[in-house]
Amino acid sequence: MEGFKVETIINNAPYIIETGYFAKQANGAVIVRQGDTAVLVTAVISEEAIADIDFLPLTVDYRERSYAYGRIPGGFVKREGKPTDREILISRNIDRPIRPLFPKGFYNDVIISAITLSADDQFDPDVLAMVGASAALTISEAPFEGPIGAVRVCRVNGQFIVNPTYREIAQSDLEIVMAGTKDAIVMVEGGAKEVPEEEILEAIMFGHNELKKLIDIQEELKAKCGKEKIKIAVEEDLDIKEKLKKATYEKLKEAFNILDKKERNKRISEIFEEAIIVLQIPEEKKKRASLFYKEIVSNVMREKVAKEKIRIDGRKPDEIRPIWIKTGVFPRIHGSAIFTRGQTQAFVAVTLGAPGEEQIEESIELGEVTKRFMLHYNFPPFSTGEAKPMRPPSRREIGHGNLAERALEPLIPSEEEFPYVIRVVSDILESNGSTSMATVCGGSLALFDAGVPMKKHVAGIAMGLLKEEDSFVILTDILGDEDHLGDMDFKVAGTRDGVTSIQMDIKIKGLTREILEEALKKAREGRLYILDLMYQAIPEPRKELSPYAPxxxxxxxxxxxxxxxxxxxxxxxxxxxxxxxxxxxxxxxxxxxxxxxxxxxxxxxxxxxxxLTMDIEVGEVYLGKVTRVEDYGAFLELLPGKLSLLHVSQISDKRLKSAKDAVKVGDIIKVKVTEIDDQGRIKVSAKDVKESDEPKNKLIE
Structure with a gap:
């Protein structure tokens, strides 16, 4: 059976992509290998486009098979079940860099499936799956505008390493998963131990240079076996689009002067409904008109910022919304804080627990593992004013929680320093942009309020981008609309001394070094401003824990x-x-x-x-509980497992014929140890004990 294979060297190990002899009914299928780790990735594209949508219906599922690690799944049911948090997070990492590289107008279903077939103790399969998704799309019929390369970058002893081994990752002070095209970076996700921004930038540029090797071999594979791409038929009703623009453009400019999110969105919706009536747009074309209207709304917002340098809530590009902080919100909670930035509000609570309350996770690499620090993020529908019931955590909630947890974790004290299990829960009460970064700020404040001995506060901020050809504007502390209608969502968290967590998603085809450098610089300025306010609110961790904490x-x-x-x-x-x-x-x-x-x-x-641990000493007085009585004496338990004989002659100054005449089982007698013989037998006497003698034990029942 014919197959095709390409390869290169990454971190001194062969890196192989092959296709042609497996999963041939998928539109594209590859196996990506490094070391003994191998991932199968398939891409399937529906034959027909979905009508009346303006987004790519892309679904990504990454799954790790236990057999790949030589394990049988734990639990009662011996098979893999619903995806783990790790699998969900990796699925998100695969999705984010490929989504912006599909052309506008391509609305066919795209399903990416990735399965770990084999795994060694060296290389993590996650970045292999990211490359596999790109390779499968590149050789398929999908009009994918890649390929992309994806790598992990770590720094060990000052040296950057691409696709490090697990051992190297454990020794590093920086870990970034990133993806890019030959010309630009499209996705970044990672954490660090307070690493300065300029060093984060150098790590990203190092990774970008290295991932080009993976793009080269994908292009080589495409030349060998790539399929003809689907032609996109874009149906444009230019007449409706132009009329809609003329009817709404000036009104939208006025609407974007409304500062309140709900009032602004209400007015934007009203403008569309008015235009539908005035222009007499038929019912069957309303859906397409609504898609045109979204584009017009986006253009108005972008033009306002680009020309006037004034954002839709009246701020300048680098201005941060008003911040309000409250700590110690409810006395029964071990630690709590409300962090409000504009119309974004997070209520964050900290609970301290004892050993045994750790999060137990099933890792197919390590088996059963525990987490002492955990952060859970919840996004209830009421936070955006939606009349919907609450649901189990979504992929987005798991991803946001992981980002915030990674930001705070480097500052969490060791178990030796603070022997508690720590759970942080963020409930988003209001949402208008950057709730994950509000969670970081609120989490740090709540940890200080709980008395967790963190050495520093951690804050986070989300940066946006509006790019038109060669010009661009960086936006600090973005709104929800600026995230939705803009080109970038770049979240950076850290202390005054450096970055602890970073995440970047874009909607354009990539970012240059110049844009990244400017975004990191502005993010640091914004973070320092927020940190000053946080230190004013609570300058150091409380000296005492809550009376309700263990x-x-x-x-x-x-x-x-x-x-x-x-x-x-x-x-x-x-x-x-x-x-x-x-x-x-x-x-x-x-x-x-x-x-x-x-x-x-x-x-x-x-x-x-x-x-239980006390040792019996000759000459000391103890309380003894009578466990058995014979004529010649009584047996007493002085300590658990420590029996002694109180001879009948040592019970009283009076002469007794039998010990049974003076004591019974269950009596408590104060005695002095007179002898411990070579065989460890303990002899005691009650005759020389005074009323004032204090026993060494208390016989707690």
Missing amino acids: SVVKLRVLPEKIPVIIGPAGKNIKKIIEETGVKIDIEPDGLIKIYSVHKANAEKAIEMINE
């Missing part, structure tokens, strides 16, 4: 005492937890952490642990 008490025991604390089949540790309501974490080195909302419960747990 407190943690630490104590250390000898490692050999751990089995005693746990007890047979966990009997002792279960008893402590049941009687005190605390949560206990025991480290192999003997460090014990006790989590409890109530201090008294923690103290009781400590006493019970001390009871």
Whole structure:
């Protein structure tokens, strides 16, 4: 069976794309390999275009098969189920760089499916899948204006590495996944440990230079086996379009002077409805007219900014909307903040938890893993005034949450410094642009309010772009309409010292170094302004945790005492937890952490642990519980598992014929240890004990 193969070298390893002998009923199908990692990517295009839409109906599904990693799925059902968060995030990364590279007027369904067939311990399949999507489209009938290359860039010991191994990623201070054409960058997604903007830019340009190799081999593959592209038939009703423009243009210019989002959008809708009536546009052409109208609205907004340098809410291009901050919103929450920027508002809450409350995730690379810090983002419909019920988290919500989590994570203290599980939840109460960056700001404020010992605040801002031929305008703190009608959504988060998270999506065919440099510069200026306001609101983490948060008490025991604390089949540790309501974490080195909302419960747990770990000493006084009585004496339990014999002659100064005459099972007797023989047997006496002698144990029940 005939096949075609092209290859290059990336990070000293062969990088191969092949096609021709598998999945041949798809319009395009490739396998991309690096090392022993291999991903199958297919592209299927519908024969007919979807009528009356003005967007590309593109769907991307990336799935990781357990067999690729030599694993059987966990859980009761031994097969893969719904996509994991990782699979959703990778699907988004595949979608974002290819979507802007389809021509206007192409509205056929495009389905991209990517399956990890094999995976080694070196190379992540995610960037291979991104290249695979481009390659499958490039050799298919789809009028894709690529190809693109996609790589991961890390920096280890000051050196940039393209498509690093997992080990190199773990050692890096910067990790960026990016895609681009030969001439420009089309997508960036990544994080860093407070890396300056100029170094982020150098990493992006390094990656852009390297990914050109992947474009070259795709073009080579296309020359070998590429199919003829679909011709696009664009139906333009120029008469309606021109009439609609004349009827609405001046009114739209006035509408864009309305500062309130809802009022402005209401007026824009009214202008269209009025024009439909005046122009007597027939019902069957209303849908097409609405698509023309969207284009007119976009052009009016763009012209206003380009010519007047005034945005639709009255701001200058680099001006940030008014910011309002409130922390400690509700006393029962461990930490909370409201961050409002214009008509965008995030309510963010922090919950502190004990070990055992970590997020458990099934990683087919590592097996079962846990997350100590997690951020969840929710976007309820009421935030945009939509009359819709709330639904489970969408792909967009998962992506925004991941972006905000990545921004805050480098500043989260280690478990040794702050032994809590940390959950941040952002509920968007109002939305008019950049809710993910509002989540970053609100998350940092709420973490400070919760007393999490973060060393610095983290803020985020979204940048926009309006580009016309060789001129461009960078917009700071974009509105929802500026995101929708503009050319770029460039989100940058970080501290005063550097970037921690970055994400860029564009709607044009790529960005130059000049635009990226200007956007990063303006983003830093905006971020520093917001950080100043955040430090004014709450300059440092609170010194004390909320009284409703679990407190943690630490104590250390000898490692050999751990089995005693746990007890047979966990009997002792279960008893402590049941009687005190605390949560206990025991480290192999003997460090014990006790989590409890109530201090008294923690103290009781400590006493019970001390009871279990205490050593018996000759000459010391103890309380003993009678467990058995014989004529010759009584057996007492001084500590769990520590029995002693109280001889009948040592019970009292009076002469007793039998110990049964003086004591019974269950009695508590204060005794002094008189001897521990070579075999560890403990002998005690009650005769020399005074009323004032303080026992070393308390026999907690």
